[in-house]
Amino acid sequence: MAMNSGGPDASGKDVRSEVRRIWNRNSAFWDSKMGEGNAFHRVLLLPALERLMDITPGARVLDVACGNGQLSRWMAQRGAQVIAIDISEKQIEAARSRGNSGEGKIDYRVVDASDQEALAGLGNRNFDVVVCNMAMMDMPEIEPLAGALPHLLKQGGRFVFSVTHPCFNMSDMRRTATESEEGGALIETYGIEIRRYLTPRTGLGFAMLGQPEPQLYFERPLSALVGPFLAKGLVLNALEEPSFTVSEHSGAKWYGWENFPDIPPLIVVRLLKL
Numbered sequence: 598m599a600m601n602s603g604g605p606d607a608s609g610k611d612v613r614s615e616v617r618r619i620w621n622r623n624s625a626f627w628d629s630k631m632g633e634g635n636a637f638h639r640v641l642l643l644p645a646l647e648r649l650m651d652i653t654p655g656a657r658v659l660d661v662a663c664g665n666g667q668l669s670r671w672m673a674q675r676g677a678q679v680i681a682i683d684i685s686e687k688q689i690e691a692a693r694s695r696g697n698s699g700e701g702k703i704d705y706r707v708v709d710a711s712d713q714e715a716l717a718g719l720g721n722r723n724f725d726v727v728v729c730n731m732a733m734m735d736m737p738e739i740e741p742l743a744g745a746l747p748h749l750l751k752q753g754g755r756f757v758f759s760v761t762h763p764c765f766n767m768s769d770m771r772r773t774a775t776e777s778e779e780g781g782a783l784i785e786t787y788g789i790e791i792r793r794y795l796t797p798r799t800g801l802g803f804a805m806l807g808q809p810e811p812q813l814y815f816e817r818p819l820s821a822l823v824g825p826f827l828a829k830g831l832v833l834n835a836l837e838e839p840s841f842t843v844s845e846h847s848g849a850k851w852y853g854w855e856n857f858p859d860i861p862p863l864i865v866v867r868l869l870k871l
């Protein structure tokens with residue numbers, strides 16, 4: 598994630614309209630780059646999501662902030678019955694236009710996940726899984742989603758989310774590279790510098806280099822990210838921190854995440870409704 602400071606206040610209708618406008622504008626670019634899943638998704642996210650979501654044929658799933666629907670289609674291929682929502686009409690159009698070769702059905706809808714009433718209208722304690730993949734850092738408010746989950750999930754149902762790692766992959770993090778000679782060998786060392794963590798921050802940044810317009814990010818520390826869900830009675834049940842190794846993702850620039858195998862760029866979290 599690369600980001601500039603500033604940007605609008607993190608709450609309110611204007612911010613949500615701006616989030617929608619920007620994702621509508623970036624949608625065609627996003628769809629062309631993401632396709633059926635980029636390296637981040639295939640290598641880092643999917644194995645962790647597969648373990649934590651544990652999709653079985655017939656599972657009822659709500660995919661929140663589905664983007665171009667790549668994860669919805671993956672789940673439908675495993676027989677899931679998916680309702681997939683996004684705030685951006687263009688993302689939903691792109692998702693629909695890609696079709697569905699899976700056995701499960703996908704019902705795409707334009708819904709703002711910060712509208713708790715609209716979320717609650719999507720189901721009544723009938724979802725096995727609610728997933729929000731790489732989107733909560735794009736959402737100005739996550740409390741409405743947390744508030745809707747006890748109503749949406751079955752008893753024992755799972756809420757699985759992934760985000761850019763709040764401790765390591767934030768806007769004003771700096772990547773560093775040093776070179777030294779030690780014992781006759783040339784040593785390259787890659788690291789990151791962190792200057793801020795606890796203060797939530799809103800700003801503009803890029804999910805993918807070359808996108809038409811920077812998007813809004815809403816960075817939160819772990820306590821603010823998980824806290825709203827714990828406050829609604831969900832229980833933290835699993836957490837994964839995947840990272841790249843060189844062999845999995847080669848050919849990128851020096852600051853590509855494959856040069857930082859000991860620093861996870863993402864977290865994937867599962868909470869349960871008990």
Ligand SMILES: C[S@@+](CC[C@H](N)C(=O)[O-])C[C@H]1O[C@@H](n2cnc3c(N)ncnc32)[C@H](O)[C@@H]1O
Nearest residue numbers: 620662663664683684685709710711730732735
């Ligand atoms: C980084 S994309 C991730 C898309 C998808 N989950 C995936 O993994 O490919 C973030 C998505 O969040 C959506 N989004 C942002 N705020 C939202 C909100 N309040 N309600 C629903 N979708 C939202 C954007 O339109 C965008 O499609």
